[in-house]
Amino acid sequence: MGIRNVLDEIKGNPPVQSRIGMTSIIMSDCIYLWYLYKSVNKYIKTKDIKFLFTSVASLFAFLNNLNDIVSFLFSANSDCKKFFYVFIATATLNWTPISWLQTIRLMSITKVFYTRKTYKTISCITILLSLIYTASYYLNLTNYDYENISKQTDYFMYCTVKQQKYINGTVEKDKYYTLYVMISDIVDSAFSFGILVLTTSMALENIKHLQFHHAKIKRMVEEGLFQFIVLTISKILIYPIIIYSTQNNLMIYDITWDFLSVIVIICSFRMVNVKYKRVKIFDDDPYMQ
Numbered sequence: 646m647g648i649r650n651v652l653d654e655i656k657g658n659p660p661v662q663s664r665i666g667m668t669s670i671i672m673s674d675c676i677y678l679w680y681l682y683k684s685v686n687k688y689i690k691t692k693d694i695k696f697l698f699t700s701v702a703s704l705f706a707f708l709n710n711l712n713d714i715v716s717f718l719f720s721a722n723s724d725c726k727k728f729f730y731v732f733i734a735t736a737t738l739n740w741t742p743i744s745w746l747q748t749i750r751l752m753s754i755t756k757v758f759y760t761r762k763t764y765k766t767i768s769c770i771t772i773l774l775s776l777i778y779t780a781s782y783y784l785n786l787t788n789y790d791y792e793n794i795s796k797q798t799d800y801f802m803y804c805t806v807k808q809q810k811y812i813n814g815t816v817e818k819d820k821y822y823t824l825y826v827m828i829s830d831i832v833d834s835a836f837s838f839g840i841l842v843l844t845t846s847m848a849l850e851n852i853k854h855l856q857f858h859h860a861k862i863k864r865m866v867e868e869g870l871f872q873f874i875v876l877t878i879s880k881i882l883i884y885p886i887i888i889y890s891t892q893n894n895l896m897i898y899d900i901t902w903d904f905l906s907v908i909v910i911i912c913s914f915r916m917v918n919v920k921y922k923r924v925k926i927f928d929d930d931p932y933m934q
Contacts, residue, residue, distance in 0.1 A: 663794070663802040666899050670713045673903040677707035680910050687918060695917040698746035699910065705739035706906055713899075716804045721795070725804035729791035732806050736786060739906065741779050743913045744833060747873075748775045750916055751837045754869060758844050767840060774836055778829040785822035805899075808891060823891065827884040834880060838873035845870055872912040879908045 681703035688696035712731045720728060748771045755767050788808050795803045808823065883905045890898030 660797075660801055662895060663797075667713070667717055667802060669900040669903055670710045673907050674707055674710040674714065676907050677703050677710065677910065680914055681707055684914060693917065695746060695749065698742045698749075699914045699917065701738050702740070702742045702746075702913070703910055705735050705737070706910065709735035709739055710903070717802055720803040723793075723804060725791040725793050728804040729789075729806060732791075733786060733789065737783075740909070741782055743909050744775045744778050744830070746913055746917070747833070747837055748772060750869060751840060755840060755844065758847055771833070771836060771840075774829065774833040778826065778833050781822055781825040781829050785826050788822055807894075824888070827880070827887070831877065831880045831884065834873055834877045838870070838877050841870045841873055869916055872916045876909065876912050879905060 681700060684696050684700040684703055687693070688700060709732065712728060712735060716723070716725075716728045751771050752764075752768050756764050759767065789806045790808075792805055792807045793803060794805050883901055887898055887901045887905075889895075890901060
């Protein structure tokens with residue numbers, strides 16, 4: 646049975662959707678808390694400002710899901726406005742810091758391998774892509790509203806957020822920015838991945854020299870390459886599921902957002918938490934002559 650068949654199967658059963666969604670929210674919130682601890686701990690030990698990006702993203706993602714959990718426990722008689730305001734506040738910095746972290750990471754790697762002109766060109770493009778993604782993301786936030794779903798879920802859940810409803814295949818008020826968020830996000834990650842592939846091929850032309858003189862940079866390229874592969878493929882696979890869930894007003898679309906968010910935070914943490922071993926010095930290395 647394919648993913649679409651599974652989604653169609655539970656489409657007409659909101660109580661089941663709500664239970665699956667809340668289970669996912671609690672599980673992912675535990676992961677966010679763990680990576681918040683790891684990121685803060687790493688920043689305290691290393692004073693590396695890049696860990697602040699993963700700390701902020703993990704914190705806001707954790708608070709965003711915690712808002713769902715608190716609403717689940719205490720919002721039986723709520724009008725959902727407080728829930729909605731907290732959702733908007735905590736959604737402001739749970740994704741965009743990671744986009745800028747990827748930009749900074751790519752710039753720090755390419756600065757070593759490319760001429761100044763090429764480096765500036767790459768930097769301008771990756772900054773522009775992050776700006777486009779950030780603008781799309783915040784425009785998309787303006788398209789959310791709140792909804793009380795207590796009756797639909799047999800009073801299992803009470804408050805949730807929703808985007809503009811579809812009317813005959815189009816969206817009310819023409820404010821559906823989610824597609825722009827997805828496209829700009831995929832392009833941003835794919836560009837970084839492509840640059841790292843090119844950088845790796847350049848490095849392999851003189852691998853021994855690279856190993857001795859740029860051991861840490863080499864590990865940064867290797868780890869960054871792997872993480873961007875995971876990020877790009879994950880976004881290409883998961884975003885269509887999110888689109889389908891949104892179009893069909895499935896409450897479980899939060900699960901796919903959470904799943905992707907967990908992948909993004911884990912990959913971003915690994916990207917900056919590079920571990921490397923010192924390499925041996927070879928007597929016959931021509932670069933040591």
